[in-house]
Amino acid sequence: MKRKLRSTTSNLLPVASILALLAIWELVSDTGLVPKFMLPSPVDICAAFISDFPLLWENSWVTLAETFIGLLFGIIIGFVMAMLMDFFTPVRKALYPIVVITQTIPAVAIAPLLVLWFGYEMVPKIILVVFIVFFPVTVSLLDGFESTDRDTINLMRSMGAGKMQIFRYVKFPAALGNFFSSLKIAVSYAVVGAVISEWLGGFCGLGVYMTRVKKSYSFDKMFAVIFLISALSLLLMFGVKLLKKKCMPWENKE
Amino acid sequence: MNELIIKDVSFSYTGGENVIENINLSLKEGELVSILGVSGCGKSTLFNVVSGLRKARTGTITLAGEDITGKPGKISYMLQKDLLLPYRTIEDNVALPLILSGMRKKEARAQVQDGIKRFGLDGVQKKYPSELSGGMRQRAALLRTYMFSSKAALLDEPFSALDTLTKSEMHAWYLKVMDEIKLSTLFITHDIDEAILLSDRICLMTGKPATISEEIIITQPRPRSRDFTLTTEFLQYKKQILEKL
Numbered sequence: 001m002k003r004k005l006r007s008t009t010s011n012l013l014p015v016a017s018i019l020a021l022l023a024i025w026e027l028v029s030d031t032g033l034v035p036k037f038m039l040p041s042p043v044d045i046c047a048a049f050i051s052d053f054p055l056l057w058e059n060s061w062v063t064l065a066e067t068f069i070g071l072l073f074g075i076i077i078g079f080v081m082a083m084l085m086d087f088f089t090p091v092r093k094a095l096y097p098i099v100v101i102t103q104t105i106p107a108v109a110i111a112p113l114l115v116l117w118f119g120y121e122m123v124p125k126i127i128l129v130v131f132i133v134f135f136p137v138t139v140s141l142l143d144g145f146e147s148t149d150r151d152t153i154n155l156m157r158s159m160g161a162g163k164m165q166i167f168r169y170v171k172f173p174a175a176l177g178n179f180f181s182s183l184k185i186a187v188s189y190a191v192v193g194a195v196i197s198e199w200l201g202g203f204c205g206l207g208v209y210m211t212r213v214k215k216s217y218s219f220d221k222m223f224a225v226i227f228l229i230s231a232l233s234l235l236l237m238f239g240v241k242l243l244k245k246k247c248m249p250w251e252n253k254e
Numbered sequence: 255m256n257e258l259i260i261k262d263v264s265f266s267y268t269g270g271e272n273v274i275e276n277i278n279l280s281l282k283e284g285e286l287v288s289i290l291g292v293s294g295c296g297k298s299t300l301f302n303v304v305s306g307l308r309k310a311r312t313g314t315i316t317l318a319g320e321d322i323t324g325k326p327g328k329i330s331y332m333l334q335k336d337l338l339l340p341y342r343t344i345e346d347n348v349a350l351p352l353i354l355s356g357m358r359k360k361e362a363r364a365q366v367q368d369g370i371k372r373f374g375l376d377g378v379q380k381k382y383p384s385e386l387s388g389g390m391r392q393r394a395a396l397l398r399t400y401m402f403s404s405k406a407a408l409l410d411e412p413f414s415a416l417d418t419l420t421k422s423e424m425h426a427w428y429l430k431v432m433d434e435i436k437l438s439t440l441f442i443t444h445d446i447d448e449a450i451l452l453s454d455r456i457c458l459m460t461g462k463p464a465t466i467s468e469e470i471i472i473t474q475p476r477p478r479s480r481d482f483t484l485t486t487e488f489l490q491y492k493k494q495i496l497e498k499l
């Protein structure tokens with residue numbers, strides 16, 4: 001009973017601190033401490049959100065579609081690369097440095113190039129998301145595959161298991177935990193990546209909406225879309241958490 | 255005849271001196287032979303060679319007339335740890351050898367149910383290894399070993415990780431089950447009492463490089479009860495072994 005009480009208070013704590021922050025913000029803005037056109041109050045932002053909701057809704061779908069398609073391909077590519085690198089040591093030696101180097105290239109820097117190469121439609125955005133996602137996925141999976149216990153692999157061999165069977169029954173499930181931790185981070189980067197590449201050219205999406213409201217100095221709408229983007233990221237992270245629970249039922253029992 | 259014959263087997267890790275040398279051992283159908291030796295003498299190494307995980311430098315291993323030297327996947331092997339896969343339920347762990355040999359999951363599950371009852375795992379088959387006690391995990395690992403092949407099994411200290419009470423419980427259980435399933439077993443242990451209680455023969459492994467220096471036959475008929483450990487006969491055996499180790 002006591003434990004339950006404590007856990008509800010600890011659940012309430014972050015909610016309370018966020019509410020307090022919003023209240024201070026509201027005060028600062030309402031009292032005119034910071035000019036209202038520069039820092040709109042939370043209430044104004046809500047109003048802007050509601051009045052522009054149909055537009056935001058429409059653009060969200062575009063951004064989400066780019067994010068999801070990019071995530072899907074990023075995961076597939078990451079998975080295949082990690083598997084190849086795990087199966088063939090020469091492949092790992094050849095590819096691993098390249099994989100690392102790609103990560104030193106700032107995504108923001110290649111986004112304009114992608115737009116020049118692939119135009120204003122969805123393709124360059126998806127490619128950027130793939131670029132952002134495949135690295136953490138590859139590295140986390142590879143680490144997971146390599147972390148498998150030698151004795152377990154010996155046991156599998158003693159039962160006559162081949163390379164593929166060892167992969168399927170031992171290495172793959174052993175890497176799932178790593179994979180989901182990296183995916184949790186990757187999804188939020190993916191959303192941001194999609195938005196950034198929309199800034200640089202496009203016809204629809206939350207990033208395009210952002211550049212448009214920026215041009216008209218609609219700070220309230222600007223904040224509304226920022227909040228929406230972080231809400232979407234949070235939602236996706238939550239989705240990953242649910243997926244993890246579903247895919248790793250043994251983790252829930254300890 | 256499901257006889258296991260180990261003939262003149264020597265082995266060394268890359269570049270080193272022989273760890274085991276000229277090991278000769280045979281295991282008849284339904285027999286339980288223990289290998290007793292101090293820690294680090296090369297018992298697990300011998301099993302790695304017999305199971306085919308490591309290549310013998312010299313010698314041959316034959317199971318039921320087939321040369322299995324250097325061929326993994328022929329003989330059941332339970333390694334020193336239970337090594338249950340944490341992400342599979344108990345029944346799926348136990349059914350793994352069947353699935354690896356190409357059986358459908360559903361069929362494999364159905365086939366292990368009998369063993370699950372016999373090994374006292376009824377009611378936990380849907381649980382994960384982390385939810386089980388040490389003794390139960392060990393039984394599940396034993397059952398998995400048995401599901402792989404009923405010809406012969408190599409057990410590397412299957413009970414050494416258990417506390418004394420659980421261990422003696424497991425001995426009583428094992429004596430009973432062993433008599434039902436008639437599995438030929440090579441059994442590593444460094445517990446002398448355990449060796450005398452369970453085995454038909456005890457091979458002492460000594461020296462550097464290690465060889466089988468002595469073979470002691472325990473004549474007491476099986477199944478034995480725990481009371482056997484209290485007899486003078488038992489103490490005689492123990493004295494004999496201690497002198498020679």
Ligand SMILES: Nc1ncnc2c1ncn2[C@@H]1O[C@H](COP(=O)(O)OP(=O)(O)OP(=O)(O)O)[C@@H](O)[C@H]1O
Nearest residue numbers: 267273291292293294295296297298299300334444
């Ligand atoms: N992978 C390896 N590479 C090189 N040397 C090894 C390797 N594994 C074991 N050894 C050495 O071989 C010897 C025998 O080891 P082994 O594991 O067979 O002993 P053991 O009799 O099973 O001991 P324990 O009772 O502690 O399990 C030891 O001296 C050990 O240091």
Ligand SMILES: [Mg+2]
Nearest residue numbers: 297298299334
């Ligand atoms: Mg050992």
